[in-house]
Amino acid sequence: xxxxxxxxxxxxxxxxxxxxxxxxxxxxxxxxxxxxxxxxxxxxxxxxxxxxxxxxxxxxxxxxxxxxxxxxxxxxxxxxxxxxxxxxxxxxxxxxxxxxxxxxxxxxxxxxxxxxxxxxxxxxxxxxxxxxxxxxxxxxxxxxxxxxxxxxxxxxxxxxxxxxxxxxxxxxxxxxxxxxxxxxxxxxxxxx
Amino acid sequence: xxxxxxxxxxxxxxxxxxxxxxxxxxxxxxxxxxxxxxxxxxxxxxxxxxxxxxxxxxxxxxxxxxxxxxxxxxxxxxxxxxxxxxxxxxxxxxxxxxxxxxxxxxxxxxxxxxxxxxxxxxxxxxxxxxxxxxxxxxxxxxxxxxxxxxxxxxxxxxxxxxxxxxxxxxxxxxxxxxxxxxxxxxxxxxxx
Numbered sequence: 152x153x154x155x156x157x158x159x160x161x162x163x164x165x166x167x168x169x170x171x172x173x174x175x176x177x178x179x180x181x182x183x184x185x186x187x188x189x190x191x192x193x194x195x196x197x198x199x200x201x202x203x204x205x206x207x208x209x210x211x212x213x214x215x216x217x218x219x220x221x222x223x224x225x226x227x228x229x230x231x232x233x234x235x236x237x238x239x240x241x242x243x244x245x246x247x248x249x250x251x252x253x254x255x256x257x258x259x260x261x262x263x264x265x266x267x268x269x270x271x272x273x274x275x276x277x278x279x280x281x282x283x284x285x286x287x288x289x290x291x292x293x294x295x296x297x298x299x300x301x302x303x304x305x306x307x308x309x310x311x312x313x314x315x316x317x318x319x320x321x322x323x324x325x326x327x328x329x330x331x332x333x334x335x336x337x338x339x340x341x342x343x
Numbered sequence: 344x345x346x347x348x349x350x351x352x353x354x355x356x357x358x359x360x361x362x363x364x365x366x367x368x369x370x371x372x373x374x375x376x377x378x379x380x381x382x383x384x385x386x387x388x389x390x391x392x393x394x395x396x397x398x399x400x401x402x403x404x405x406x407x408x409x410x411x412x413x414x415x416x417x418x419x420x421x422x423x424x425x426x427x428x429x430x431x432x433x434x435x436x437x438x439x440x441x442x443x444x445x446x447x448x449x450x451x452x453x454x455x456x457x458x459x460x461x462x463x464x465x466x467x468x469x470x471x472x473x474x475x476x477x478x479x480x481x482x483x484x485x486x487x488x489x490x491x492x493x494x495x496x497x498x499x500x501x502x503x504x505x506x507x508x509x510x511x512x513x514x515x516x517x518x519x520x521x522x523x524x525x526x527x528x529x530x531x532x533x534x535x
Contacts, residue, residue, distance in 0.1 A: 180456040181419040183412035210402030214409040214419065220375035227373040227406065264372040 152192050152326035155304065156339050158185065159327055165334050169307070171277075177304060178211040178276055189326065190218025193274065193302040196324045197223065200299050202272040204228055206265070206291065208247070208258055208283055215304055216274040223272070230260040230290060243293040247286035258286050267295035278303035278325055281312025288321070300324065307332070308340055344384050344518035347496065348531050350377065351519055357526050361499070363469075369496060370403040370468055381518065382410025385466065385494040388516045389415065392491050394464040396420055398457070398483065400439075400450055400475055407496055408466040415464070422452040422482060435485040439478035450478050459487035470495035470517055473504025480513070492516065499524070500532050 164172040176182040193215075205227045207216035213229050220227035233256065241262040248255050265271070273287045284301050291298050300322030306313045308328040316323050328340035356364040368374040385407075397419045399408035405421050412419035425448065433454040440447050457463070465479045476493050483490050492514030498505045500520040508515050520532035 174453060175455065179420065179423070179453055181409060181412065181421075183409060183419055184416065186409060187413055210405060210421070210423075213402060213405040217373060217375060217378060217406040217409050218413075220373065221379055221410075224376065227375055228371065229373075229402070231371070231402075261366060261371055263367065 152189075154185070154188060155327040158182075159305065159329075159337060163337070165332055165337070169310075169332070171305065171307070171329070171332060171337075173276075173305065178214075181214050186214055186218045187222075189215060189304060190220075190222040192326060193219040193272075193324070194222035196302060197272055197299065200272075201270045202299050203268070203270045204265070204272070204296075205274050206230065206260070206271050206287055207274045208232070208287065211277075212275040215276055219272070219274045219302065226264075228260060228264045230258045230287065232256050232258060243290045245286045245289040245293075248280075248282045258290065260290050262294065265290060265294035265296055269294065269296040270299050271296050272299045273301040274303070275301070276304045278306040278313050278323070279310040281310075281316055284312070284316060284323075302326075305329065344381075346377070346380060347519040350374075351497065351521075351529060355529070357524055357529070361502075361524070363497065363499070363521070363524060363529075365468075365497065370406075373406050378406055378410045379414075381407055381496060382412075382414040384518060385411040385464075385516070386414035388494060389464055389491065392464075393462045394491050395460070395462045396457070396464070396488075397466050398422065398452070398463050398479055399466045400424070400479065403469070404467040407468055411464070411466045411494065418456075420452060420456045422450045422479065424448050424450060435482045437478045437481040437485075440472075440474045450482065452482050454486065457482060457486035457488055461486065461488040462491050463488050464491045465493040466495070467493070468496045470498040470505050470515070471502040473502075473508055476504070476508060476515075494518075497521065 162175045205220040208230045216227045244259045303325045306325035306328040308330045331338035354367045397412040408419045436451045495517045498517035498520040500522045523530035
């Protein structure tokens with residue numbers, strides 16, 4: 152998606168430790184007109200794939216997941232990072248390692264909202280080592296639902312998580328893939 | 344908003360401890376068609392009020408904030424619940440008490456995204472004792488921005504937070520106000 156690369160070039164900031172800050176348009180502050188275009192692009196990529204539900208993890212995936220769900224005309228479900236008092240009944244849960252925060256956390260979703268009949272599209276803002284997606288795939292598997300694929304706004308191709316999932320036969324679509332990144336520049340993978 | 348009351352009546356569940364569970368359509372699982380209507384209704388209420396930015400708190404406010412921002416054509420900013428490694432530079436922060444989780448947490452927003460020139464509409468899913476809104480109002484005040492008002496999906500009128508803010512002269516619009524709630528039924532405030 153040309154517009155995603157342009158936004159990253161113009162507004163993204165490369166921070167020490169391999170962090171790309173896109174807080175001015177994608178998280179923290181969200182350009183809602185751009186967000187709607189991101190949702191429409193994800194819907195275009197997965198049109199006709201039979202998606203019945205979008206699944207993401209709180210919190211930075213929620214806005215993109217909502218935009219994708221609106222554009223696809225299907226509900227969004229977001230997995231929570233720890234059990235709270237307003238998740239009752241049976242849940243599916245899995246352990247995820249956060250690269251950004253260098254910590255493990257439990258991801259939980261109510262079994263009421265992920266059904267064996269669902270065809271699930273995973274949506275997230277970043278795809279780096281892929282641990283978050285692997286966790287969501289585990290939740291989909293626990294529910295006995297079908298995984299349609301995954302859509303991410305920005306993939307850090309140099310961390311390999313996206314390609315590892317593709318090698319397993321999972322359809323992973325990222326709107327921009329960064330193959331190299333430093334404070335002197337960003338190289339995007341061709342043809343995205 | 345008649346549709347909000349209808350969704351609460353049909354899908355809401357009253358849990359012990361004054362908790363209303365709306366996980367099937369408003370948080371956890373989000374009915375994205377309904378979400379777009381909620382955003383449009385908030386935009387209708389605040390049309391012409393000069394809103395330049397929507398401000399919410401992660402994570403259950405993000406989807407509604409994004410829908411409202413899309414409908415108003417302005418950016419969404421979400422305050423984070425604790426400082427993370429990808430919020431750099433100067434921040435505004437304030438302490439908020441969570442009724443649902445019975446704990447205090449720090450809410451942080453980057454000063455890059457809340458400017459003295461901003462006219463801010465606060466958006467959240469629930470308004471109960473109003474502590475989250477008071478925290479957001481403090482962030483707006485720290486930024487020297489102007490507060491336009493607050494829009495909430497569901498107000499628990501019996502907890503008094505919304506009316507206390509209205510008595511201070513703040514414009515608070517809730518799409519449904521619950522004046523009484525028990526496992527035998529829900530009474531909505533007239534005229535909302």
